[in-house]
Amino acid sequence: MRGASTDVAIIGGGLIGVWTAFFLARRGQRVVLFERDVVGAQSSGTNFGNLRLQGRFPGQYPLALRSHELWEDFEALIGEGCEFARTGHLYCAFDAAEQARLEAYAQVSQQHGVVIERLEQPELRKRFPWLGGRAVAATYSPRDATANPRLATPAVARAARRLGVEIRENARVTAVARHGAGFVVTTADGTELGCGALVNAAGAWAVEMAECFGETAPVFAAGPPQFVTEPLPFVMAPSLQTIDGSVIARQTERGNVILAGYPRTAADAVGNRAPVPPAKTLAAMRALAGLVPALAHGHVIRVWSGIEGYLPDMIPVIGRSETTPWLFHAFGFCGHGFQIGPGVGHYLSDMIVDGADPPPLAPFSIARFRTSATISDKFHKEFDDRPDKGNRALSARPS
């Protein structure tokens, strides 16, 4: 191929793509990022905004903690804010069995240096008087935070541009192929670009790119429905969650309450649709009213969801390709990608520039789908009715 070339091309202008571009540019790489829409148009711009540390998959803590430091430094690093707020996160249990599960989470979090406070009634009610009587116990993580997803991705993209990254929006990648020791990337308008390394950060659409290089993973598209109420009197400072998943809520300073309706709903990545079943809106408000009676009379004014890539073990694929040198994947973030996005960009840029294998990325290799990736309990709980579930999960394994 003759013509334009760059060191690294990135497919996908979500949070993962823009953070990776930002850190690569800081390491002196020439980077071109392709986004078929505008940056942050998909799950990175539509998510709930939780930066939760407690209750994570144990192998994810080194990545989550590094990411949290970067969120805490966001304004200094990026040059503008994203409504980052250290709200704390309150995880509630309705009975003794749930309290035991919270305790198990708390112990793992603490092993990784996360401060967890344990609260039981009546102290819980005294500390958070807006909680009704249903929650018997809770764990509180004061360092957990929230940020505004609408602001974060475009802000990181602007900072990357200032470092010299070329961001091509409305530029859908239609073909990727090996060319010499590197790659050639073709967009819908027929433009070609050569690159030495290629990052596949195409979200729920990333497997199409991986499959161009004889590699796959059992990704499927889903998203949790989201609801926002009219502004209500401000009562709830921490982000709130019940361990049974019936309530995930936070209140903005303006008073609007944002809720997430679990279990997640299947999304249509081909048709670009993420439906919100009306019954979920009513169920989410009912569950919130049961936990925070002061918010019982709020009206939901808008609903939405997003299209995100999920994998059956409910952890992402991050790292080098198993088939193709200089190809790197970062997709299938299973609902955690907002929190860990900065760390993914940071460690992936080290992997690309230094040829290193950063230990925090070790659990996320795509290689696990060639051997014995486990199916998570969460997957069974939320997605058991998916007709294609088992087949797709198994199809990525060797016969």
Ligand SMILES: Cc1cc2nc3c(=O)[nH]c(=O)nc-3n(C[C@H](O)[C@H](O)[C@H](O)COP(=O)(O)OP(=O)(O)OC[C@H]3O[C@@H](n4cnc5c(N)ncnc54)[C@H](O)[C@@H]3O)c2cc1C
């Ligand atoms: C409703 C919802 C709520 C969530 N809540 C939270 C939360 O509270 N906390 C948390 O940590 N995580 C949350 N998540 C998860 C988080 O939003 C995602 O994990 C994260 O945004 C994934 O980022 P990404 O860059 O991989 O994907 P995306 O944001 O989907 O970006 C991928 C990009 O690739 C582009 N693309 C695809 N194909 C091509 C192509 N061929 N050419 C060019 N561009 C292409 C797409 O247009 C898209 O913009 C939530 C997700 C959803 C949907």
